[in-house]
Amino acid sequence: MDLELNDIQQELASTLTKYLRTEYDTATREAILHSDEGISRDQWNQFAEMGLLGLAVPESYGGAEMTFAEVAVVLEAFGRALVLEPFLATAVLGANAVLAAGNEEQKQEILPAVCEGRTFLAFAALEPGLRYAVDAPSTTASAGADGTVTLTGEKNSVLGGDVADHFIVTATENGSLGLFLVAADADGVSRAAHRQADGLGSASVRFEGAAAQRLDSADAHAVVAEVLDTANAAIMAEAVGAMEASLTMTAEYLKTREQFGAPIGTNQALQHRAADLYAELEYARSMALYSRLAVTSEEVGSEKDRHRDVIAAKIIIDQTARNISQESIQMHGGIGMTMEYPIGHYAKRLTVISRTFDDVDSLTAELGEIGGLIEPHAADLS
The missing domain is CATH 1.20.140.10 (Butyryl-CoA Dehydrogenase, subunit A, domain 3)
Structure with a gap:
């Protein structure tokens, strides 16, 4: 088993490290940290142009169809530079959830936009009072007579939830765990954004009869x-x-x-x-x-x-x-x-x-x- 970085991974690490050293130095990060959103959309677009947002996403959805090993190379470089943009929330948590549980239409709708830097995602699984438990959420999903699905409940510590365009939400439907896609601007969705101690953005999100799509192509x-x-x-x-x-x-x-x-x-x-x-x-x-x-x-x-x-x-x-x-x-x-x-x-x-x-x-x-x-x-x- 070869545990060393291959040539492609070494080039990725070298290129990204050089970019962050010059374009994401301490002064730049400080300015981003104290900006209104706490992230730089210009930097996010640069990451998209470098192909970082879709490294592990199949080419059919606009990604590079690489592996988690390349994603780990990016995260290590981001750790050295203390990058504030929601890469973990969008490109790891959100994209992997859609990739694993979404149907073909949902993948085509969401993943190309993620790879191009047009969409932020957030994975909403933690709830008040449940600490780190995620298997039995209090948030519930209800299906209407016309087949529509709505969510009611509250999530907290939603990493990247302050800027997310879509939430992937865990909820209970008829006693079973399910995953649901919810647009951040849907009726019945409200969020309170806040900064973590490290400066990264997160949010508490409340769903009150919010319209949702099931992500039901796999066991939740x-x-x-x-x-x-x-x-x-x-x-x-x-x-x-x-x-x-x-x-x-x-x-x-x-x-x-x-x-x-x-x-x-x-x-x-x-x-x-x-x-x-x-x-x-x-x-x-x-x-x-x-x-x-x-x-x-x-x-x-x-x-x-x-x-x-x-x-x-x-x-x-x-x-x-x-x-x-x-x-x-x-x-x-x-x-x-x-x-x-x-x-x-x-x-x-x-x-x-x-x-x-x-x-x-x-x-x-x-x-x-x-x-x-x-x-x-x-x-x-x-």
């Missing part, structure tokens, strides 16, 4: 599980990029910040701490790769293994992200606590990542319930 439980596993693998790649940028910035600071006539990096204790953090980063990188392999596995019956491997990797990523972000700020000292210095923004993003879709406590409990990472077997003592 399987689709939701696959979409969230893929999104978790994607966000782990982003976390690796953010952690790498944090350590690069911290190492540079240790080399240039002077105390008592010498760089503070000459202090052996700080050298040991930095070395430990780089070892943790490589561990996290291997776990992100592990999750990537899990979501791209084509082995029959691999769904259970996929979910188990993804949540096990996320536990390590979350713990490592917390340690690296906190240590980076500590080694920067007081300047690391200021809003003007970038290291704090990386810490915020890494903190939010570790609580997106789940957290260490919920993941650990779930991993225990399914028997752990390695399935136990009784020893044969005969």
Whole structure:
């Protein structure tokens, strides 16, 4: 098994890194962060022109028909630059849900517009009071005598929901889980946009008899599980990029910040701490790769293994992200606590990542319930 990036992936990583270094620097990001929408539609259009929004979408729907491996390359680069645009919400969560559950007409309607940068999507699955549970939503779907479907309920922490043109919504219909496509401007849809601690946009969305289309070309439980596993693998790649940028910035600071006539990096204790953090980063990188392999596995019956491997990797990523972000700020000292210095923004993003879709406590409990990472077997003592 070749775990290295192939030539196409290396070129994608190099091209995107150069673009973000020049066109999405700290000053540009700061201006975008404080703009009215909190995103740049010009940058989004650039991502579309580069083909980033449809990397894993089939060519028949306007995409590049590549794999999740290329998506992970993009997310890692975005993590290093702290990109604010809703790539995860639209190109990963939303597009994968439509691709997996939509019928041909729905795919033709939505996916080309996503690839061209004309449509933002948001996956609305979390609800007030249910924390990270997504299998039994309180939001309900009702079918009218004429066959129309309406949704009633509330969703919160909808990533990218502040700018979404369409929502993919989980709801219960006749006691069964279903997925539904809802236009953001439909009657009965209202949203309260807000910014997360890391600056990314999200929203609370209320549906009051809002018109919806069923996405019923596949089992809803399987689709939701696959979409969230893929999104978790994607966000782990982003976390690796953010952690790498944090350590690069911290190492540079240790080399240039002077105390008592010498760089503070000459202090052996700080050298040991930095070395430990780089070892943790490589561990996290291997776990992100592990999750990537899990979501791209084509082995029959691999769904259970996929979910188990993804949540096990996320536990390590979350713990490592917390340690690296906190240590980076500590080694920067007081300047690391200021809003003007970038290291704090990386810490915020890494903190939010570790609580997106789940957290260490919920993941650990779930991993225990399914028997752990390695399935136990009784020893044969005969």
